[in-house]
Amino acid sequence: MRAIRDTQKIKTKRIKPELPAGFRDYPPARAGAKQKLLQTARETFERFGFEPMETPAVERTEVLIGGEEESKKIILNVRGSEEETSDMSLRFDLTVPLARFLAANPEIPKPFKRYQIGAVWRGERPQAGRYREFTQADIDIVGAGGLDADTEILAVIAETLDALGVVNFVIKINDRELLNTLPSRAGFPEKKLWAALRIIDKKDKIGADGVRQELEKEFGKESAKKIESFMRAGAGESANLAEITKRCAALGIEKNKIAIDRSMVRGLSYYTGLIFETVLTDIPEIGSIFSGGRYDNLIIPFTGQKIPAVGASLGVDRLLAALEKLGRLEIMPATAQALVMNLSDSLKTEYFALAKELRDLGINTSLYLGDDRAFKAQLAYAVKKDIPYVVIYGNEEKKKNVVTIKNLRTREQKEVAREKIADYFARP
Amino acid sequence: MRAIRDTQKIKTKRIKPELPAGFRDYPPARAGAKQKLLQTARETFERFGFEPMETPAVERTEVLIGGEEESKKIILNVRGSEEETSDMSLRFDLTVPLARFLAANPEIPKPFKRYQIGAVWRGERPQAGRYREFTQADIDIVGAGGLDADTEILAVIAETLDALGVVNFVIKINDRELLNTLPSRAGFPEKKLWAALRIIDKKDKIGADGVRQELEKEFGKESAKKIESFMRAGAGESANLAEITKRCAALGIEKNKIAIDRSMVRGLSYYTGLIFETVLTDIPEIGSIFSGGRYDNLIIPFTGQKIPAVGASLGVDRLLAALEKLGRLEIMPATAQALVMNLSDSLKTEYFALAKELRDLGINTSLYLGDDRAFKAQLAYAVKKDIPYVVIYGNEEKKKNVVTIKNLRTREQKEVAREKIADYFARP
Numbered sequence: 001m002r003a004i005r006d007t008q009k010i011k012t013k014r015i016k017p018e019l020p021a022g023f024r025d026y027p028p029a030r031a032g033a034k035q036k037l038l039q040t041a042r043e044t045f046e047r048f049g050f051e052p053m054e055t056p057a058v059e060r061t062e063v064l065i066g067g068e069e070e071s072k073k074i075i076l077n078v079r080g081s082e083e084e085t086s087d088m089s090l091r092f093d094l095t096v097p098l099a100r101f102l103a104a105n106p107e108i109p110k111p112f113k114r115y116q117i118g119a120v121w122r123g124e125r126p127q128a129g130r131y132r133e134f135t136q137a138d139i140d141i142v143g144a145g146g147l148d149a150d151t152e153i154l155a156v157i158a159e160t161l162d163a164l165g166v167v168n169f170v171i172k173i174n175d176r177e178l179l180n181t182l183p184s185r186a187g188f189p190e191k192k193l194w195a196a197l198r199i200i201d202k203k204d205k206i207g208a209d210g211v212r213q214e215l216e217k218e219f220g221k222e223s224a225k226k227i228e229s230f231m232r233a234g235a236g237e238s239a240n241l242a243e244i245t246k247r248c249a250a251l252g253i254e255k256n257k258i259a260i261d262r263s264m265v266r267g268l269s270y271y272t273g274l275i276f277e278t279v280l281t282d283i284p285e286i287g288s289i290f291s292g293g294r295y296d297n298l299i300i301p302f303t304g305q306k307i308p309a310v311g312a313s314l315g316v317d318r319l320l321a322a323l324e325k326l327g328r329l330e331i332m333p334a335t336a337q338a339l340v341m342n343l344s345d346s347l348k349t350e351y352f353a354l355a356k357e358l359r360d361l362g363i364n365t366s367l368y369l370g371d372d373r374a375f376k377a378q379l380a381y382a383v384k385k386d387i388p389y390v391v392i393y394g395n396e397e398k399k400k401n402v403v404t405i406k407n408l409r410t411r412e413q414k415e416v417a418r419e420k421i422a423d424y425f426a427r428p
Numbered sequence: 429m430r431a432i433r434d435t436q437k438i439k440t441k442r443i444k445p446e447l448p449a450g451f452r453d454y455p456p457a458r459a460g461a462k463q464k465l466l467q468t469a470r471e472t473f474e475r476f477g478f479e480p481m482e483t484p485a486v487e488r489t490e491v492l493i494g495g496e497e498e499s500k501k502i503i504l505n506v507r508g509s510e511e512e513t514s515d516m517s518l519r520f521d522l523t524v525p526l527a528r529f530l531a532a533n534p535e536i537p538k539p540f541k542r543y544q545i546g547a548v549w550r551g552e553r554p555q556a557g558r559y560r561e562f563t564q565a566d567i568d569i570v571g572a573g574g575l576d577a578d579t580e581i582l583a584v585i586a587e588t589l590d591a592l593g594v595v596n597f598v599i600k601i602n603d604r605e606l607l608n609t610l611p612s613r614a615g616f617p618e619k620k621l622w623a624a625l626r627i628i629d630k631k632d633k634i635g636a637d638g639v640r641q642e643l644e645k646e647f648g649k650e651s652a653k654k655i656e657s658f659m660r661a662g663a664g665e666s667a668n669l670a671e672i673t674k675r676c677a678a679l680g681i682e683k684n685k686i687a688i689d690r691s692m693v694r695g696l697s698y699y700t701g702l703i704f705e706t707v708l709t710d711i712p713e714i715g716s717i718f719s720g721g722r723y724d725n726l727i728i729p730f731t732g733q734k735i736p737a738v739g740a741s742l743g744v745d746r747l748l749a750a751l752e753k754l755g756r757l758e759i760m761p762a763t764a765q766a767l768v769m770n771l772s773d774s775l776k777t778e779y780f781a782l783a784k785e786l787r788d789l790g791i792n793t794s795l796y797l798g799d800d801r802a803f804k805a806q807l808a809y810a811v812k813k814d815i816p817y818v819v820i821y822g823n824e825e826k827k828k829n830v831v832t833i834k835n836l837r838t839r840e841q842k843e844v845a846r847e848k849i850a851d852y853f854a855r856p
Contacts, residue, residue, distance in 0.1 A: 015490055017531035017730040020516045025529055026482035028542060035470075035480055042463075047787045049764030049794030049815075052463055054454035056561050057485065057518075057547060058504075062443055072509055076486075078518065079505050080551035088448045090485075090506065101453055103445035109812045111797045114456060119485060123508035133484050144797035148770065151780065152797060159787075250777040251784065302445040336477030342576065349678040352579065356679065359475045366477030369539045369572040369580060384537045387477075 022132035055097040090121035103302030110143025140311030172261035186226035201265040336366035450560030483525040518549035531730030538571025568739030600689035614654035629693040764794035
């Protein structure tokens with residue numbers, strides 16, 4: 001790609017090794033933890049029969065915006081440096097690409113259950129704790145209109161968090177169809193529904209009192225009161241809310257993990273039926289971490305036809321950050337479990353063979369690759385990298401046909417016959 | 429993100445469900461195969477003690493270009509829709525971001541061995557078989573100047589391909605330092621080195637005769653002859669080429685899998701020492717699939733200092749395409765191994781419980797989620813999705829306290845006591 005042939009010239013104009021605002025690295029320990037989390041999520045999704053799928057990071061801007069101009073503001077455009085205009089952008093979620101994929105591939109057998117794990121991007125002005133790139137793990141069931149699919153999504157959410165060792169969470173559920181009846185119940189015009197929902201949605205930010213004040217200002221005291229009582233009414237006449245709560249109990253999801261929350265709105269989103277939001281009760285301020293709902297209209301812009309669909313999205317980075325704050329993130333140790341010391345050039349071939357032998361035993365093994373041949377330096381490296389075992393083989397060991405294995409955790413050191421290394425690592 | 433509240437309006441302006449040119453989807457079967465490949469690569473890399481790492485898709489354009497204007501042409505710029513200018517772009521490889529990360533985090537203990545798996549983007553004009561997004565799996569060792577690190581990279585390449593079941597491959601190796609001596613050996617001016625290398629590099633495209641013609645035209649008959657004989661000289665005086673060949677043999681890498689190829693140049697890249705390119709001998713036309721080399725200067729633009737580094741990059745999509753062409757791609761079956769039929773609404777709770785029971789046994793299980801309650805329709809779904817087992821539980825079965833399990837591969841059908849399901853699936 002590029003040849004650095006004149007280092008002098010480059011030295012004079014140093015480049016700052018910085019990331020653009022709103023982007024971040026995952027250094028090894030956190031990347032390892034993230035990967036482990038994703039592996040668990042993947043296994044749980046597949047256990048439920050969800051199939052993996054991938055769509056590209058870049059989509060046609062028209063597809064992403066889908067006729068809703070407000071989406072335009074939050075997307076990042078992509079443009080070849082020799083192109084005059086751009087009609088491509090980075091995806092801001094994994095649901096719109098799924099809709100595009102389904103519209104383009106109508107032959108896919110339904111119900112279609114897929115999961116997708118990938119980065120999404122938002123062009124929002126970066127601020128503390130707000131990132132422009134983050135990883136989502138999405139599960140969706142397409143072509144299933146009944147409550148069974150909704151139930152399964154809730155079961156997957158609960159199972160995934162369980163598999164990740166997250167104990168204290170609650171899945172708030174609500175019903176968009178029920179919310180849609182609000183104008184007639186509270187006696188305000190239909191066209192003001194979203195104005196009302198927008199206020200209700202702010203409860204976590206401005207509190208119940210704040211919501212009341214805003215409702216009174218916008219709808220008058222009487223309507224505000226009706227809206228408030230509507231919000232407190234539990235399952236009310238929503239057959240769906242009542243039925244899904246019953247099912248979750250039958251499925252063994254603990255009662256305190258499912259909560260009807262009629263003030264939960266899920267933003268100005270594409271949902272048409274049940275909606276749900278999962279909150280970690282130990283750290284609710286981090287926001288919802290595994291949320292979604294039913295969206296039966298998403299394919300309409302492409303095909304003109306409805307197709308029932310329900311899904312949820314796990315905010316991977318947010319969950320990682322939460323687990324870290326709660327001190328429950330398993331920071332991965334160095335990938336290597338053993339370091340073969342590289343002490344003498346004359347024994348080089350044997351070091352490589354030794355490392356291979358350990359790897360073939362299933363032990364993640366690093367051969368020391370630095371230039372320093374001193375025992376001390378290599379030991380210090382193992383300590384710094386938190387590698388638990390060090391394998392020492394010098395001329396002494398060669399003569400006796402042994403290796404010395406040092407356990408850096410217990411500080412125990414042992415001479416092991418060359419051909420008994422497997423036994424050493426096999427011990428409990 | 430968006431609310432589709434007026435479907436009529438949207439219906440009138442239908443959006444084409446198309447991808448931008450140069451981008452592609454990975455539907456479930458291929459996504460599954462890709463994931464399996466990546467999992468194998470990951471395990472192999474970790475077996476060698478490489479640690480995972482992640483950098484964002486977007487970097488500062490200045491970082492990516494690094495003073496080499498020609499990089500500019502192939503990158504894709506990223507811009508918020510409300511921003512006037514763009515100073516961000518999509519990464520075109522994983523090596524430049526690594527250099528940026530290392531410059532920003534000088535405290536990382538060296539040698540540092542990391543792997544990174546991720547998408548990269550190139551802004552080239554899309555054409556058949558050329559994509560603008562593809563996945564790379566990179567391994568790099570930073571802070572190790574000796575041949576040990578180079579050897580290890582070759583060992584990882586061989587082991588990874590081996591673990592993936594790829595038998596017929598050859599790793600071509602060459603030495604940039606040796607190539608640098610070409611002007612003095614062949615008697616042409618130093619500054620024409622890259623003109624010569626560019627011609628030599630075209631051997632696979634234009635053949636040996638084509639290369640000779642171009643060399644004669646550019647350097648005259650005598651120099652061309654010397655260049656040609658230089659190209660054929662094997663390890664020659666390169667102590668590195670001789671030593672690494674010896675080591676690979678000692679490591680048990682078959683002799684025919686390593687080939688010194690003095691006409692292999694690896695483009696106009698940032699390499700400073702050994703370079704290598706892996707070709708599948710059954711399908712060489714697909715190009716190199718796991719290639720790299722030593723690059724000791726890459727951090728200079730940021731810090732002004734050299735840091736020894738060597739690495740290689742696996743072209744994941746290209747390898748997948750090759751395995752597919754060779755008929756050796758393991759197309760993943762449906763993720764679900766069992767389908768629980770959903771035949772009667774009155775048995776709903778029992779179906780969910782049955783599915784959970786199977787999942788707890790470690791069997792990936794789908795509950796049928798479609799609206800059709802007919803046995804035939806659900807069986808057809810299992811057949812279409814290639815799900816091997818179907819679990820039937822109707823009122824008959826309930827009365828007898830059994831389930832009927834149908835093996836769709838053998839067409840064998842069996843009544844199994846409700847509490848003996850584990851035994852059925854445990855049989856060999």
